[in-house]
């Protein structure tokens with residue numbers, strides 16, 4: 001049975017198309033949460049809608065395009081949003097807590113643990129954590145990018161049993177249903193690799209996501225071992241019965257059989273990388289198909305600067321991320337070592353512990 005559920009609701013489901021909170025959606029989501037809680041389960045809500053609510057409050061016609069403008073409307077809207085949640089929760093005798101997270105909070109192990117402890121305590125107090133990105137201080141390199149990804153990382157943080165992403169479509173289709181009449185809903189995804197190509201980039205006017213960010217979020221959560229359901233927000237009322245075993249229309253992403261744990265999880269989705277090592281096709285095959293460590297011979301380039309044991313990306317010649325890992329050498333040392341045979345590297349850098357530049361135990365494949 002699902003005990004702990006992370007629910008993500010997007011801006012398009014919470015706001016009128018031109019901005020401004022749609023109060024009935026907030027009432028509905030809280031009603032659902034209260035029902036789920038009365039079934040003995042815990043809920044964490046990841047709610048977007050701050051930017052859109054701010055746009056509505058200021059009476060703007062669109063969301064600002066510049067960073068300061070977006071951050072300003074987010075700080076206006078977050079207050080509006082949380083106030084509305086608090087009012088509605090009160091009607092159900094429930095208490096909510098605003099939790100604003102920044103990307104760095106999940107990258108640094110001390111802050112990660114701290115966020116985890118706080119959320120655990122809130123749940124122990126029977127409070128509903130209402131999480132959003134700390135938009136006002138997020139800058140491009142240091143933000144989650146979208147709340148879909150944030151919800152997957154939060155699901156990992158709280159060891160959720162299920163992630164439900166409410167959105168404005170019925171789920172993932174075999175093609176765009178607006179343009180392809182033969183398109184049909186995919187009810188179950190066993191392997192993300194089968195569906196990666198299906199998402200177009202577009203999102204709505206107010207949110208930042210689109211199908212691509214939902215698939216990426218499902219990929220993260222399922223690699224954490226958490227099943228992920230993509231459901232139309234107009235079917236919200238079907239969620240509590242589903243948790244009793246009824247059918248739910250949407251797309252369910254099955255948890256991965258190769259669950260990432262501990263350090264491998266942090267390497268893939270927690271830590272922030274300092275740079276990239278570019279590798280040739282032979283090394284791509286050795287890493288991705290044969291489960292090998294990265295040796296100097298297959299390295300053809302370096303981007304960025306890092307010190308020994310820092311987190312880096314490993315990319316192919318086209319820039320596609322193949323893996324992430326902890327580098328045994330600094331970026332300057334990798335430049336000396338690249339393309340060379342291991343014996344030569346070991347004689348050049350005698351204190352290198354083994355021949356591996358990134359050991360497979362300190363590496364997570366990303367595809």
Ligand code: GLU
Nearest residue numbers: 048049050051146147208
């Ligand atoms: N954090 C943003 C907001 O609350 C939304 C991000 C997203 O749409 O994914 O408005």
